[in-house]
Amino acid sequence: MRDYFEQGPIRPPSEATSLLIRVTRNCPWNKCAFCHTYKNSKFSLRKTEEVKEEIQLMKDIADEVRALSWRLGFAGKVTKEVVEYIYSLPDSYGEGFRIIAVWLYFGGKSVFLQDANTIMVKNRDLVDILKTIKEKFPQVERITSYGRSSTIAKRKSVEDLKELYLAGLTRLHVGMESGYDFLLKYVSKGATAKDHIEAGVKVKKSGIELSEYYILGLGGKKWWRQHAIESAKVLNQINPDFIRIRTLKLLPIMPLYKKVEEGDFLLQSEEEMIIEERLLIEKLEGINSYFLSDHILNLLGELEGRLPQDKERMLAIIDRFLSLPxxxxxxxxxxxxxxxxxxxxxxxxxxxxxxxxxxxxxxxxxxxxxxxxxxxxxxxxxx
Ligand code: SF4
Known part of the structure; x- marks a missing residue:
């Protein structure tokens, strides 16, 4: 049996134990000045039939893993011992087996559809893929994906999104990055604050959970204030289920790096970014989103809580850092x-x-x- 299936390079940290199913390859936009992930890779759609064949392959491997568990005396349960056994025999069990075994070990309940903008796939095809996942893996409770605001705003109606929700799509991760129009243009995000709001409101109405991402430091020394304030305004109008913080870190391959070298973009210090984060949280009002710092690049990983009740506690964490000698x-x-x-x-x-x-x-x-x-x-x- 073939035991290899295609997987893309990234997924959100919250999908660390999800099975990754590649529905599209790379990013159709690929212009964001702060992003390196798909820089030298060409975008392509995958054929629905090809994706469905891979889902069948994953199911066959999962059946084999469970059968192995019976043979090893673990009654079909994928335990640590079963996973270790599979890892100990790389000639018999390849990458596909290792991925599926680890996924089942963690419960096998969540799936993430790759790559950068899966929501752009025609509804008919995406529904087909979602239904196949639910049919082959009835235990799956959560199927999530990335979606660009501009795609959702321009190409998907609330009804389209509802159809996806009913077929099994439970959460969308959207890279808002900023709600400040000047900055969105400066970093070539290809979306406006209006797109973010329209897309976010649609997703919420459809029943799909929504994670919005904010990049701390994206405004640099010149625009950090507007970045925080305008982003809070956008988030306040969307009321996403989750607000997730990412911290800007530039590499030479990223176009924004060149702007730093030219002296046009001025990077903030770590402390300045935390002051920006304080302003952002302060300005989040009238929403009940869950605020998360779930990426290792964030300096204050402990900044997490439900708005509005945890707002003061989160601000106090920031103040504690800022008042350190x-x-x-x-x-x-x-x-x-x-x-x-x-x-x-x-x-x-x-x-x-x-x-x-x-x-x-x-x-x-x-x-x-x-x-x-x-x-x-x-x-x-x-x-
Ligand atoms: S849309 Fe996402 S993946 Fe594509 S370039 Fe922008 S940040 Fe990178």
Whole structure:
């Protein structure tokens, strides 16, 4: 049996245990100045029949994995032992087996449709794919995907989205990035604040859950204030189920990097971005979204909570960081980037705290004043 199926390069962190099914390849837009993911890859649609064949293949592999579990004495349950057995025999069980086994081990209940803008697929085909997933894997409870605001606003009606919802699409992840029109144009997002609102409201009306992404730092030193304020206005009109924060980190392959080199885009410091985040949260009003910092690039990963009731608590977390003495801020920033800390409370552990301080001394002894540089390099590992 063939045990390989196609998978795209990314998925949201919240889909870490989802089965990835590639419905389209790469990004049809591919122009956002802060994005590198699909830069040298051409977009293509996959044939529905081809995707359905792969879903059947995944189902056949899942059946084999369960049968193996019976043979190993685990009554069809995909346990750690079953997964380890599969990993121990790479010549007998290839990548497809490993992916399906791990997915079943984590419950096999969620699926993410790749790549960057699956929502652009014709409704008829997407419904067909969604129904096939539900038929082959009746235990699946959540099917999610990425969707661009401009596609949803221009090409999908609420009825279309409702049809997808009824066929099994439960959540859409939308990269709003900003609600500030000037900035959206500056970074070539290909969507306006109006598109974001129209798309977001439609998704909400259809019953599909909505995650909106905001990029902290995207406004740089010049436009951070408008970026936060205008984005909050857009989010306040959508009231998405989730607001997810991402922190800007540029690589040379990204067009925005060139603007930094030309001196047109001025990067904020870590602290300035946290001040921006404070303004964003402060301006979120009249909504009950769940706010999340679920990406390792976010400095304050603990910033999470339901609006409006957790707003003051989240602002207090930010204020706690901002009021740290300079050395402690640096200690926390390096500790978080070196994955020694998860939250600010980890600094209370004397062993961890001194471990980070030793790291700072070591970096300083090699090159004075280079801790910030090291932090920036460490952040590249998370892209
Ligand atoms: S739409 Fe998404 S994947 Fe495509 S270029 Fe923009 S950020 Fe990257």
């Amino acid at each position: 300079k050395e402690e801020k640096l200690n926390y920033m390096l500790g978080r980037r070196a994955t020694i800390y998860e939250t600010m409370d980890d600094m209370k552990d004397p062993e961890l705290y001194s471990q980070v301080n030793q790291l700072i001394s070591q970096i300083e002894s090699e090159k004075s004043g280079s801790v910030e540089e090291t932090i920036s390099r460490l952040k590249e590992n998370f892209l």
